[in-house]
Amino acid sequence: MGHRINAMIASVFPNARLSWAKMALSVVALGMLVIIGREFGDYLLRFLLWIDTLGVWAPVTFVLVYVAATLTFVPGSLLTMTAGALFGLVEGAFYTFVGATIGSALAFVIARYLARDAIQRRLVRYPKFAAIDQAVGLEGFKIVLLLRLSPVFPFNFLNYALGLTTVTFRAYMLGAIGMLPASVVYAYYGMLAGDVITLAGGVPSNSGVSYYVTMILGLVATVLVTMVIIQAARRALRNTMTS
Template sequence: MSNESAAPKSLPLARVLVGVVAVVALVALGRQFGVFLDRFVEWVDGLGALGPIVFMLGYVAATVAFIPGSVLTLAAGAIFGLGQGVVYVMIGATTGASLAFLLARFVAREAIAQRVAGDPRFAAIDRAVGREGFKIVILLRLSPVFPFNMLNYGLGLTNVRFVDYVAASIGMLPGSLLYTYSGFVAGDIVRLTSETGPDRGPGYYAVVALGLL
């Protein structure tokens, strides 16, 4: 009897451990690949027609791996311009955020929900998000207080519907527009001031844009 009762209890714990290990691995991976971000941006700039596809795939991978997307968003403006840059950023960010959400929901949600079910605070938040998912998620997206990458995984642990979660990605548009425009302007400034100077890659534009902000 004791062995049979212990088995079901060990299963949720194992799932929690798997989830924790996965998150730690993704963070470590993100830090490693962050070193190569500038090279990736310059490489994308030289790919021609394949550049947008590779950029969006890179943005998806960066989002899942906890790599901050601000530099990539700035670089999108420098490489592709404002209009196309915003479109590529939104596609990459929404796809990456959706994958992170699904990973959290199907890897860790059940185990974590069982452990915090007795906490009235979590239950209240979970119910609120379940009822007003779109409104709450879009407000969270509009707020600069909540880290984008962590929010993707955190919302996967709630009862928010996936459809509402994806639809609320529109809340990322203002920030994406701001950063892409900054990268676009920085790219123009660098191009105008370096006609007789050395060539600069998109990574340099991103750094200049950060300075403008």
């Protein structure tokens, strides 16, 4: 029995070095934004300017789009980066968190009350979810929080999958606070990316080189802090599941 549990845990928690590699690649990708900006900077600017023309409805529109993306399994990282480029770090992360929270709540309700059979059939593709299903019945809020902090499963999939567990809706929603670190990181990345693409696209910028150096260093520091949080969450989740 112990070997089976260990095997399940091993399947849930992949090599941590892979996560570091992914985050390192995301930082390296920043340089690619300059090249991309040469080709697509103008299109991005038009899109952002269109959203910006909506005035007070711009945040509402973004939140609604994010909710729809969450429900339809569209990756939210690009949308979060767009929020950072459009609204800035604080507002971008906040609007992302609001959209993700509403979307995840709706997905939970759909899975639990409206489309349970369909979601259960989809779960067959994720046999490692059985380990999470057992643990969440014991410590719902703690497990949900750790799952949000540690991206063991895809965000959109997790929203529906948790609706099939015994976790209460209250514990599920409280665990949404674990989405904040990722929201901040991607919004920060988007804020910086937006500036870089604007600069690369030929649009005048009033910011000097020191501004971009500071932004890049801040991004690296934010990524490192987030990775520390993720690794701590992985360890805590592993310990909870083995206890």
